[in-house]
Amino acid sequence: MEVSWGASGPEPGDNQALKPCLLRRNHSREQYGVAASCLEDLRSKAYDILAMDKSLAPITLVLAEDGTIVDDDDYFLCLPSNTKFVALAGNEKWAYNNSDGGTAWLSQESVDVDETDSGAELKWRNVARQLKEDLSSIVLLSEEDLQVLIDVPCADLAQELGQSCVTVQGLQNTLQQVLDQREEARQSRQLLELYLQALEKEGSILSKQQESQAGLGDGGDAVDTGLSREPSSEIALSSQILTVLKEKPAPELSLSSQDLELVTKEDPKALAVALHWDVKKTETVQQACEQELSLRLQQVQSLHSLRSISARRDSLPGEQQNPKRARQEPA
Incomplete structure (x- = not known):
């Protein structure tokens, strides 16, 4: 991106807060501390401090750490103090320098990046x-x-x-x-x-x-008020549920929560007739189904609490979200 020399912008003499910056040329080890109020001010000082030929205008200012071109005053003002800049002139290209993200300069041969x-x-x-x-x-x-x-x-x-x-x-x-x-x-x-x-x-x-x-x-209570109730042999359970109740030693563990609820709602006498059991055995099975259903509901509530805790922990700042799914070598 080209930046025109003399483009409109805040004058260096304007009463604005000065931002301390670090400035250097590409492939150079020498960096200079500069205080600038805006990008235009920083460009102007770059020509003098870095002894750059103004015939090379326009120059481009990039972030030293990754080569990002800085061409917006608002973005410049958002950068932290002592941000490192590289001044590029003409057709120069930014080159990675290990010293921009670390603590020690490496030799020039190890720093230069082959195009x-x-x-x-x-x-x-x-x-x-x-x-x-x-x-x-x-x-x-x-x-x-x-x-x-x-x-x-x-x-x-x-x-x-x-x-x-x-x-x-x-x-x-x-x-x-x-x-x-x-x-x-x-x-x-x-x-x-x-x-x-x-x-x-x-x-x-x-x-x-x-x-x-x-x-x-x-509704049934309102309609049946005053009427005698006699147990009916008709039940709403499917043949599959009846088969499980008959054949499984612990049928409450083999039924879904919905089936368990249906079993507990059935009339014990009608269910006993359908299963060819006595009423006492039928009531025992219904009680076991009711206890299992209650246990499952408690587990649901516990897991909901666990989910809430996990959501709060994942919402804490500092966790990075990602990322592209990694490839795994076949075992």
Whole structure:
């Protein structure tokens, strides 16, 4: 992006707060402290402080750490104090310099970036240099960065890090383990989320059925007032539910929550006739079904509480969301 020399903007003499900045030329080790009120002010001072030929105008100001072109005064004002800038003149291109993100200058040969390098190679080299400075930064790398280092040929990475191939191979194995652990943690969270959603849906269905049964019960009482009630042999249970009740030693564990509710709502005498059981045995089974249904409802409530706690924890600041799903090597 080209910036016209003499473009309109706040005058350097305007009464504005001065922002301290660090300024240098491309491929240079010398940087200068500058206080500027706006971008135009910083450009103007760059010509004088860096002894740049004004015939090379316009110059471009970029962030030293990643080459981002800064061409907006509002964005400039949002940058923190002592932000590092590189002044590019003419057709110059920003080149990565390890000193921009670290604490020590490297030799010029290791800093210069060959223009023939591909973007992918530049990326893994930058990540490798970050890892070389501080090995503990592994925990801060994104899954994409981890995968980049894993995919790099062992010999190339060993040369970049100045280590043996055996050491680098162990490092890549460690990076793969970190990547696998993150993937397993994400899958576990997804499974738990799906499980909680299923339980919530089932709890909603049970709640609606209870309301419906309560409404039918009230209506039946109003209609049947004064009428004698005799147990009917007709029941609403399906043949599948009856088969489970007959054949399973603990049928309450084999029935869904909806089926359990249907069993508990049936008249014991009518159910006993359908199952060819005595009333006492039928009531015992119904009590077991009612206890199991109550236990499941308690589990739903507990899991809802767990979900709320997990949601609050995930909403805490500082957690990065991601990222592209990492590729895993086949086992």
